[in-house]
Amino acid sequence: MLRTSKCFAGVLIWLFGAAIVHPAGSTPGEEPMIDIQQTVERLKAHLEALTLRIGERSVRFPANIQKTAEYIQSFYQENAVAVHYEPFSYQDLTVANVVAELSSGLKPSKHFLLGAHYDSVAGTVGADDNASAIAVQLETARHLKALMSREEIGLAVKFVSFALEEPPVYGTPFMGSRVYARKARQAQERLDGMICLEMVGYTCSDPGCQRYPFPLMFLGYPKAGNFIGLVGNLGSRALARSLFKTFRQNRQLPVVKLTVPFNGRLVPAVRLSDHASFWDQGFQAVMITDSAFYRNPHYHLPSDTMSKLDYRFMAELVESLLIFFRSEGR
Numbered sequence: 001m002l003r004t005s006k007c008f009a010g011v012l013i014w015l016f017g018a019a020i021v022h023p024a025g026s027t028p029g030e031e032p033m034i035d036i037q038q039t040v041e042r043l044k045a046h047l048e049a050l051t052l053r054i055g056e057r058s059v060r061f062p063a064n065i066q067k068t069a070e071y072i073q074s075f076y077q078e079n080a081v082a083v084h085y086e087p088f089s090y091q092d093l094t095v096a097n098v099v100a101e102l103s104s105g106l107k108p109s110k111h112f113l114l115g116a117h118y119d120s121v122a123g124t125v126g127a128d129d130n131a132s133a134i135a136v137q138l139e140t141a142r143h144l145k146a147l148m149s150r151e152e153i154g155l156a157v158k159f160v161s162f163a164l165e166e167p168p169v170y171g172t173p174f175m176g177s178r179v180y181a182r183k184a185r186q187a188q189e190r191l192d193g194m195i196c197l198e199m200v201g202y203t204c205s206d207p208g209c210q211r212y213p214f215p216l217m218f219l220g221y222p223k224a225g226n227f228i229g230l231v232g233n234l235g236s237r238a239l240a241r242s243l244f245k246t247f248r249q250n251r252q253l254p255v256v257k258l259t260v261p262f263n264g265r266l267v268p269a270v271r272l273s274d275h276a277s278f279w280d281q282g283f284q285a286v287m288i289t290d291s292a293f294y295r296n297p298h299y300h301l302p303s304d305t306m307s308k309l310d311y312r313f314m315a316e317l318v319e320s321l322l323i324f325f326r327s328e329g330r
């Protein structure tokens with residue numbers, strides 16, 4: 001019996017890698033680059049706009065999808081960041097991926113894409129899924145622009161807000177991320193890494209609140225739901241490694257890394273967002289997530305509202321992303 005379970009554990013670890021966890025540290029780290037409290041207030045303001053002023057952003061309410069694209073576009077215009085729409089059609093709907101770009105220096109050494117979908121599933125205002133990610137995307141852009149004005153950061157970063165990720169479009173060629181990734185491949189766009197923000201606002205601490213897809217529950221992953229997860233495929237190990245290494249410098253945000261073989265096809269749950277569209281086109285891509293329905297009981301429900309989110313957790317993610325971009329750009 002023992003020998004068999006050892007082999008089984010061995011195979012699992014070979015396939016998925018033992019839990020690589022970096023808990024929050026007790027020793028005080030460096031001063032954060034951003035004003036955390038101010039960022040918390042700004043993140044809340046984005047959630048109010050997206051989930052209260054606009055509301056459900058599903059294909060049932062095309063006008064709300066359009067209002068959201070306009071909200072994202074006007075944010076970039078107000079912050080003097082170049083932005084444009086990339087429209088595409090789905091049935092009789094015309095929607096758009098919203099593409100903003102920051103670049104410092106003439107010849108950026110690396111090109112990254114920070115992506116997040118802005119639609120919600122029918123029946124919910126989608127605070128965690130996925131307004132939390134749009135809010136973190138916008139505030140990361142704001143702070144990266146400020147950082148690029150202070151320091152030489154040799155990067156080009158695209159911020160792409162994808163239309164249509166949720167059902168009934170999920171898994172069809174009309175997902176905004178599939179439309180973008182296909183176009184990028186055809187145009188041979190230079191892309192060193194795609195970072196996908198998918199549900200990044202929910203934490204929990206009750207015993208048993210954090211669950212995992214089989215077989216990860218056997219691999220020593222954390223019981224508490226206070227970490228941010230990094231999920232990459234074998235082809236994206238370099239990107240996942242540098243994200244993990246830099247995120248660990250932020251001792252206020254525990255981080256967990258998972259690498260999956262076969263583009264995640266053995267554990268379909270890890271493919272459930274926009275990063276998979278880039279995996280399938282051969283780009284390096286890593287999903288950043290609070291682990292979605294493995295932690296958040298409000299997933300795809302009317303109860304997924306802004307009062308359920310942890311804004312300090314989201315602000316610390318902005319800080320960690322900035323540490324990553326600064327490190328990659330030096």
Ligand SMILES: [Zn+2]
Pocket residue numbers: 117129130165198199
């Ligand atoms: Zn989502």
